[in-house]
Amino acid sequence: MNLQETLAGIPLFKGLTGEQYDELAMIVVDQEFGRGRTIFSEGDDGVGFYVLISGLVKIYKLSPEGKEQILHVFGPGEPFAEAAVFAGSSYPAHALALQPSRVFFFPRPAFRDLIKANPSLAMNMMASLSLRLKRFAHMIEDLSLKEVPGRLAAHLLDLSSSQGEAEQVQLQIAKAHLASLLGTIPETLSRILTRMSKQGLIAVDGQNIRLLDRDQLEDLAAGESRLG
Amino acid sequence: MNLQETLAGIPLFKGLTGEQYDELAMIVVDQEFGRGRTIFSEGDDGVGFYVLISGLVKIYKLSPEGKEQILHVFGPGEPFAEAAVFAGSSYPAHALALQPSRVFFFPRPAFRDLIKANPSLAMNMMASLSLRLKRFAHMIEDLSLKEVPGRLAAHLLDLSSSQGEAEQVQLQIAKAHLASLLGTIPETLSRILTRMSKQGLIAVDGQNIRLLDRDQLEDLAAGESRLG
């Protein structure tokens, strides 16, 4: 697959003309990061943004005591650090490859020129930023208004819908990472998984989880009920 | 002040040409909302976005049990609900006027046409969305990695810097609203304000708060220390 074809497969760049893909191809930098490698750190100069081509990347914040809050885990096709291109000048969080990852890097000045000249690219970018905003709003809501079992249930149902409404979902990330994504710690997550299993809501087998009682999971996710 | 002048005073629209202000003026709808009036509700059809001209507006989520989490309190000059223009089709949260407010409403289709034809407007919009994204990321970090005293300290220092580094800051909103903005409840906020006063960090007089020990407030805000 050549560069232009790869670019055309990225949702952010959908609907562009062949010429526009050529322009993108001219400024893109193809990079690889091994598992556990840092892509950028909070406070680093925001020199451009990325699109993940393959692999898995986490975006996270750290507290002074070392506790981590994952803001997002990105899979193939997703852009990250776009905000750094348009606001402020430094990355507001850390980015690290959870799996060996291939990313396309777009340098800030060249990309700004491109987007200024391409309204449909700008519209795509605004849609992407807006979607991200919605997800963050959802995350704030979850952290503040739901307890951990509710957040977990919501996450499992999200996974199910993104994995084709299957009864069995795949976490994709280690449980320790899931804990950080849900705003808690591994111990607490482990206890809650055990509790939900005992109550017949789910069945856990490593990173595979079967959703046995969707109705009750949905009640939990809505914050309408407690886990006895 | 005529319409074009008012538009020119809005940061989102800065740097546009006179002709562009005329175009904006043609699609804008001038609206007023009394104190306590709902501007839109979560799930409503996202028919456009708003810029607050005067007054005070809160954007918030509600849990099924009625607990509220304020995502943002907007003052004059700030746009809100922009995300609804570019992603999804419904508002993802509620908006309510905390004070009598005047807003400019921009209908979605007309504004999309406008922004597609005006690259500098698009760049401004992307900057605005990106800034919002940063603030949300910060809020997630606070909710997850800091305790309530830390969030309060961070908020007070934010207020101080936006109010000209004054020793005395003005909350602008009721303490019950501040509690919701910080992801807690009025009782807890009240207790913490009392505690911080007794320890000489601040002095509270209604909505006026004097910052007596900036160093220690900054430690708290960074999450590096606890409130004895």
Place this chain on the structure above:
DNA sequence: CGCTGCGTTGAGCTTCTTCAACGATCGTGG
């Protein structure tokens, strides 16, 4: 006057975290 919105304080309880120990798995180098 009495209502309503707003704030404070106390007692008890739930949830979550901390600290500590332990078990399983896996890849690597001796």
Place this chain on the structure above:
DNA sequence: CCACGATCGTTGAAGAAGCTCAACGCAGCG
């Protein structure tokens, strides 16, 4: 091939932070 360390997960006991419930105070205003 086994041993070792590293990563990851689980479980228990104790403690802290924050929430719920309830009562009360106080100011503004119809």
